[in-house]
Amino acid sequence: MVVRDAGGPEMLAVWDVIDPQPGPGEVLIDVVAAGVNRADLLQRQGNYPPPPGASELIGLECSGRISGLGPGVEGFEIGDEVCALLAGGGYAERVAVPAGQVLPRPEGVTLVEAAALPETVCTVWSNIFMLASLRPQETLLVHGGASGIGTTAIQLGKAVDARVIATVGADSKVAKCLELGADTVINYRKDDFVEVVKQVTEGHGADVILDVVGAPYLDRNMRTLATAGRLVVIGMQGGRTGELDLGLLLAKRAAVLATGLRARPVQEKAAIVASVRDNVWPxxxxxxxxxVVHTVLPLEEAGEAHRILEDSEQIGKVLLLAREP
Incomplete structure (x- = not known):
């Protein structure tokens, strides 16, 4: 699947390309399914080029079977069912990826479903737990609670016995977030999340906020944070430039953190993947x-998958099927 030119979903097209070959420390995966992420939309629009050396093809996560091993690879065998965190190349029939970014298909999950995990879980785990150090009994506020990131964050927050509050943009998404374990779900189109969080926490606020919106939420997030709270910004869906009240930041002894995953060095990604395998796979x-999978579409319908994300129709992940499992 290639992008013929920067633009809308119609610019995605199936194309024959040369099969990748696994280099030293890499494995070759015959892709069964690929996850669709908002970063993919940005790349299609020409606003998120792949890091140097990465595949020009879109796709930050996949599942499939190992069909080739590069020199020096240990711990994997031909035929292993796996999923992988990618810097690119997921919308394809085959992809080469560093072995440190590959995870075994987790127990109890189908090979197709496994494509929904790597980018989402690695993002949530590295930010909420490895960086912001969410602890039991703390309050986690998740913006975009019905997204792939949001549905994962809700479940992981509850797994460590945190209070989880989620925001959504439609009443139709409230029930699913509650089913996944959210203690409170706020329709941000109807209610001010700052006031609701203060009410349900009896004025304490949120200890950790996971934000994908960016600039428009910066001031409100700061007012929502608890003392010693941690705001983690992982997206800029609403804009990139905002105003920060440093006096409020100092008064709350708070931290504003921002990260990206795709451009990190291979060693950093491998460390995150190893931590995910040890802590999340169980x-x-x-x-x-x-x-949480919203729908599975054929790879040829990647444009429709992008339209679903652009319209925020989904609850959970949209997946693309490259071959029958």
Whole structure:
């Protein structure tokens, strides 16, 4: 799947390209399914080019079977069912990826469903837990609670016994977030999340906020934070430039953190993936976390998948099927 030119979903097209070959420390995966992420939309529009050396093809996560091993690879064998965190190349039949970014298909999850996990889980785990250090009994506020990131964050927050509050943009998404474990769900189109969070926490506020909106929420997020709270910004869906009240930041002894995953060095990604395997994969096996899949479309319908995300229709992940599992 290639982008013929920067623009709308209609610019996505199926194209024959040369099969990748696994280099030293890499594995070759015959892709079964790929996850669709908002970063993919940005790349299609020409606003999010791949990092140097990465595939020009869109796709930041996939699942499939290992069909080739590069020199020096240990711990994997031909035929292993896996999923992988990618810097690009997921919308394809084959992809080469560093072995440190590959995870075994978790117990209790189908190979297709596994494509919903790598980018989402690695993003949530690295930001909420490895960076912001969410602890039991703290309050986590998740913006975009019905998204792939949001549905994962809700479940992981509850798995560590945190109070979880989520925001959504439609009443139709409230029930699913509650089913996944959210204690409170706020329709931001109807209610001010700052006031609701203060009410349900009896004035304490949110200890950790995971934000994908960016600039428009910066001031309100700061007013929502608890003392010693941590705001983690992982997206700019609403804009990139906002105003920060440093006096409020100092008074709350708070922290504003911002991260990206795609452009990190291979070693950093491998460390995140290893932590996910140690800490999150057991939660999937025992039922505390499950991938939430909105729909699965053929790879040829990637344009429709992008339209679904652009319209914010989905609850959970949209997946593309590259071959029958």
């Amino acid at each position: 939660l999937i096996a025992d039922g505390h976390l499950r991938p």
